[in-house]
Amino acid sequence: MEDNSLDNRKKKVLQAIVEEYVNTAEPVSSTALTEHEELNYSSATIRNEMADLEKAGFLEKTHTSSGRIPSEKGYRYYVDELLKDDNISLEEIKYISEKLETKVNEIEELTKITTTTISEITHYTTVAIGPEKEAQLIEEMKFVLLGPRMLMAIILTNNGMIKETIIKFEEDITDKQVETIGYMFNQKLRGQPLAVIDVPLEEYLINEMKYSVKVIKPIIEQIKKAIDQDRQIYLEGANKSFDLPEFNSLEVAKNFVNVIDEKDLVADMLNTGFAEDINVYIGEENEKQELKDFSIVTFKHRVGDKDLGTIGIIGPKRMNYSKVISVMKYINNKLNNKNIE
Amino acid sequence: MEDNSLDNRKKKVLQAIVEEYVNTAEPVSSTALTEHEELNYSSATIRNEMADLEKAGFLEKTHTSSGRIPSEKGYRYYVDELLKDDNISLEEIKYISEKLETKVNEIEELTKITTTTISEITHYTTVAIGPEKEAQLIEEMKFVLLGPRMLMAIILTNNGMIKETIIKFEEDITDKQVETIGYMFNQKLRGQPLAVIDVPLEEYLINEMKYSVKVIKPIIEQIKKAIDQDRQIYLEGANKSFDLPEFNSLEVAKNFVNVIDEKDLVADMLNTGFAEDINVYIGEENEKQELKDFSIVTFKHRVGDKDLGTIGIIGPKRMNYSKVISVMKYINNKLNNKNIE
């Protein structure tokens, strides 16, 4: 294993290069760095440091005589060791607070608001997805007849979400039947994760409880379907990415549209391992090949102990990690203390 | 008013140019046209015809010595007079039929399926929006208590749509109250358009019917909000547009992403005047300036007499109008005869 420790001046140089490059999107030259107040050396000295940093893999050149840009390893070191997470202004704090205090009737609205706010503050494309069905426990189920052959099933979960779906039958259903179904489902499912609504349950109800296939099968099938496809994805500020110089490359732009157009890919992207509440994936660190030109910052989104899913920012590798992570940390904190009844 | 009648040969030339340009995206030269079987003339003759058509405003040149491309007037003439609407293969018919016969529990699913299918067959970006609230009549309303201060309102409309929303109160609500509310709302609103749920109704219920503000106000407000924002927009195949040569221009690409990212704009776009079931807007014919580089084909989407909203294709002016309109007509016909219970 190579030695990745850097002395103080090298750290400063690396940090300055990342921050400068994030701002300008242009390779950073040794002369430009001498203007940094903490780097009171001649350009030649900086050049030597840069050469060392390149040899160690933290920097790259676009061609022999160009300035340097951070490598993925460079970004990674920056994110892990150098980044400041207080890169958020008073105005931004105020704006975010106001947004998050909006009264919401449905908990999903809060996700929407948060997603939009993050996109507005960071100027990056932001996506969100609801919690996984394994993580949501059924608190109560209600069944409402909407017509002789049409039933609405409503599921209230422990994280405050409400899912409803319509089930159509091929024969009439009576009020009495609905009542029994309600009683039975609640008995069986209260406290269970949503994922439990699946074929084994269907078989149990039909075989053990002797319930009519014609009634049970459509209910289970439709609820399962609704739960699966109900993991709706919000997408905010897709156009914002197009103002970035990276998107002058048609290939990158096309790649980006392909990614955000592919809902499954976005879902996967938001669901990759969660060591921390906030996770950063830089370029090739992303599991999906399509994302190798981008960086993703994901963020477990909860209010108190209620898991509301994951919000993710997708931007260029030259992302303003400091701003993004500062904003996420602030929101994270704010939401944890939020009072939702 | 200028004379826009064209003799037969000119029509053939114009049609050939449109179709050739739609295929190749390259200006069409006189020599290329001589290879069309119906145009057995020398390139010089064709050149003369092209010069006439240009003078009359149907064609344009990109520069002095280039081939011709259709002008917007040219496309318009083509769409109105020359286009064949049987540009659909047996395989496509089969594919569409199968898709449209999928059993759906919720009527919105049918819109999704149709939208996806159109995008798959035409290879253009396709959007859909539900019917306007003026066009939907309330058939029945149900209210279900989900908690002491949480009520679900369900509205069934005459076009088979089901809208539900959650209302939260600041004080407890009793079963008795819910029952009265249900009775009252149904009495008052059955047969009325969704648009009726608004402030005047709120005032009437509070002043005339002496109902508690604390109960009525949140209900009306939340239902209104839900109806307004529930006009969800489906978007399919945004990435498909990026394969078109038009999108090699960054400006066009950016413009496109801006358009589809702006939900209100898409909604407006789908709601502009409806002379016919299928409407074509070419370039500058679009009311919105942002759409001047694109053509939109919209299509009133109904099953029997049930209005399901509007589906629209957005593509380059060099759109394959013939294919798009053939597909829409076929689907239109197919849906009209569809049996949904």
Place this chain on the structure above:
DNA sequence: GATTAGCAATCGAAACAAAAGAGTGCTAAA
């Protein structure tokens, strides 16, 4: 030993020029 000044070398970007190719418009002939 660390730092710096100085300078040749390298490469990209921009400007310019020349050549090739595609297509038209027009004239005069069929």
Place this chain on the structure above:
DNA sequence: TTTAGCACTCTTTTGTTTCGATTGCTAATC
């Protein structure tokens, strides 16, 4: 009315030159 023929126009491509930014290295300096 149609067509052959040809000069003319404009784009695209390719090559060349110049300019400027930046580096790496060497030798001098602190």
